[in-house]
Amino acid sequence: VTLDTSLRLDIIVEDTLIFELKAVDTLQPLHFKQLRTYMKLLNKPVGILVNFDVCDFSKGYKVLR
Numbered sequence: 001v002t003l004d005t006s007l008r009l010d011i012i013v014e015d016t017l018i019f020e021l022k023a024v025d026t027l028q029p030l031h032f033k034q035l036r037t038y039m040k041l042l043n044k045p046v047g048i049l050v051n052f053d054v055c056d057f058s059k060g061y062k063v064l065r
Contacts, residue, residue: 007041016045018044022049023052023053027051032049049064
């Protein structure tokens, strides 16, 4: 599917897993919607939203299925 927009996902692994990378104070609902849009358009089952602007990395990612 070709879209005439500026949608660009960050990383796709093994044609299955999408990584969306951020460096923001807090993850916002818009970030989750963006990842879900990529997952839906590409028909991928799993997406991981990663925020690098955290002190404790265990609190800096969310897995979406």
